[in-house]
Amino acid sequence: MDEKPCLDMITVDLTGFCNLSCPFCLNDFPKPLDRNRKYMDEKTFEKVLTLLPLVPDGCFYLSCLFEPTLHPDLIGFIKKIPEPYGKKVCLTTNLAKVSEQVIHDLAESHINCINISIDSLEDETFKQLRTGADLYRFMKNLEKLTQYAVASDVSPDIRFITIATKLNYKEIPGLVKKCAEMFKPAGHEIRDFCIPLTKQEWGMKNKLTLSQWVSLDDELSKLPYGCTLDDHIGFFPPNRQADVESPYFREKIKGLRIHADGEVEYLGSDIFIDINRIDDPLYYFKSLIHFIEMDHRKTDELQKVAGLLIKKNITIKAEEEIEYCLDQVFFRSVTVIFMGWCFHKRNKPVNIYLVFPDNKKVKLDYSPLESPDVERSVGELGTKCRFLISVPLAHKYSPIDFEQISIEFKSG
Numbered sequence: 551m552d553e554k555p556c557l558d559m560i561t562v563d564l565t566g567f568c569n570l571s572c573p574f575c576l577n578d579f580p581k582p583l584d585r586n587r588k589y590m591d592e593k594t595f596e597k598v599l600t601l602l603p604l605v606p607d608g609c610f611y612l613s614c615l616f617e618p619t620l621h622p623d624l625i626g627f628i629k630k631i632p633e634p635y636g637k638k639v640c641l642t643t644n645l646a647k648v649s650e651q652v653i654h655d656l657a658e659s660h661i662n663c664i665n666i667s668i669d670s671l672e673d674e675t676f677k678q679l680r681t682g683a684d685l686y687r688f689m690k691n692l693e694k695l696t697q698y699a700v701a702s703d704v705s706p707d708i709r710f711i712t713i714a715t716k717l718n719y720k721e722i723p724g725l726v727k728k729c730a731e732m733f734k735p736a737g738h739e740i741r742d743f744c745i746p747l748t749k750q751e752w753g754m755k756n757k758l759t760l761s762q763w764v765s766l767d768d769e770l771s772k773l774p775y776g777c778t779l780d781d782h783i784g785f786f787p788p789n790r791q792a793d794v795e796s797p798y799f800r801e802k803i804k805g806l807r808i809h810a811d812g813e814v815e816y817l818g819s820d821i822f823i824d825i826n827r828i829d830d831p832l833y834y835f836k837s838l839i840h841f842i843e844m845d846h847r848k849t850d851e852l853q854k855v856a857g858l859l860i861k862k863n864i865t866i867k868a869e870e871e872i873e874y875c876l877d878q879v880f881f882r883s884v885t886v887i888f889m890g891w892c893f894h895k896r897n898k899p900v901n902i903y904l905v906f907p908d909n910k911k912v913k914l915d916y917s918p919l920e921s922p923d924v925e926r927s928v929g930e931l932g933t934k935c936r937f938l939i940s941v942p943l944a945h946k947y948s949p950i951d952f953e954q955i956s957i958e959f960k961s962g
């Protein structure tokens with residue numbers, strides 16, 4: 551227990567399956583990765599458990615992406631977590647189709663917390679949001695879980711997560727109140743959702759607008775119960791004509807995602823390692839994290855340089871009716887990357903060019919991706935797109951030349 555955590559989180563997919571098909575789910579189930587289509591086996595899980603010291607309390611997530619209660623030996627696995635490390639572990643479940651024995655054993659377990667997803671207490675809305683589940687059965691399961699938890703000496707904290715959509719947002723203040731009064735949770739998080747391209751149509755139709763978030767926030771602030779809005783809502787109100795003089799750099803989350811077959815992904819990188827092939831995973835991953843950290847520190851230095859360059863002179867030219875935002879600028883080894891969004895109010899395609907110091911123009915590719923905050927700030931009609939501009943630092947363009955680079959947005 552003397553180990554100092556060096557990661558923000560580890561997520562462990564005990565399964566790659568789910569028993570529901572919620573329309574907002576971040577999983578792209580029709581095309582799941584093969585490695586996820588299995589249950590984690592005991593030997594792999596034992597290796598995974600050696601990594602517990604690497605994270606702070608409450609930051610070792612058991613099946614954060616799929617449904618952990620589908621694992622045939624979930625309780626046996628939880629019992630394998632060494633006693634002093636139980637407080638590091640959290641589990642999130644839809645609690646839709648769980649046996650009474652599993653509910654009882656979860657409530658008696660020594661893990662830190664159980665997050666329960668609860669999006670509606672109204673039958674119709676529940677059916678639409680938690681497709682495949684039954685409200686009556688879910689509520690019975692929840693009642694049992696909380697009863698067993700009250701009776702238990704060790705029981706984990708119970709927390710709720712609610713996804714806010716156009717279908718349920720009016721109900722949310724009442725839902726928070728009912729949950730607080732009936733189940734006395736340790737916390738309740740109201741969350742925006744961010745979905746894969748395949749579900750974009752549903753997402754577009756059902757995402758809250760900025761004013762809906764603001765009114766929901768206002769209603770929730772009048773309640774005497776602790777409840778949080780998901781982090782990135784803190785970016786409101788988004789200023790799409792963001793000041794290029796102050797690009798912000800998002801904090802990187804340091805973490806591992808461990809797939810059901812034991813493949814470990816270092817988040818934000820393309821590093822994948824099969825934990826089954828490593829004799830001493832704790833030693834191995836501590837060394838790996840150390841080297842990656844050193845590399846990030848170098849990249850951070852370069853980012854600062856990029857920030858200074860951008861601050862100086864980079865210009866953006868946009869035709870009227872085109873709104874844009876440069877969200878992120880960063881330096882990766884020999885490349886400067888610009889990321890952002892643009893939006894044409896009149897539904898015309900937007901062309902983006904990078905203009906080099908010698909006036910050479912390069913037309914850039916972009917993808918027509920969903921962008922919740924663009925939509926919230928500029929409305930729903932129009933053409934929006936995300937851009938990612940990657941400029942290699944070939945010797946022809948030295949860092950200093952970047953002071954004269956410009957980005958142009960033109961109607962197609």
Ligand SMILES: C[S@@+](CC[C@H](N)C(=O)[O-])C[C@H]1O[C@@H](n2cnc3c(N)ncnc32)[C@H](O)[C@@H]1O
Nearest residue numbers: 574575576614615616642643644667711743744
């Ligand atoms: C992916 S689920 C996995 C656990 C379990 N199947 C469940 O739904 O509770 C983990 C949590 O993420 C939430 N979630 C699902 N899709 C999401 C999305 N697109 N964006 C943000 N959170 C999402 C779920 O509501 C749940 O609370």
Ligand code: SF4
Nearest residue numbers: 568570571572575644
């Ligand atoms: S229950 Fe969880 S994992 Fe399953 S579809 Fe719904 S959000 Fe996704």
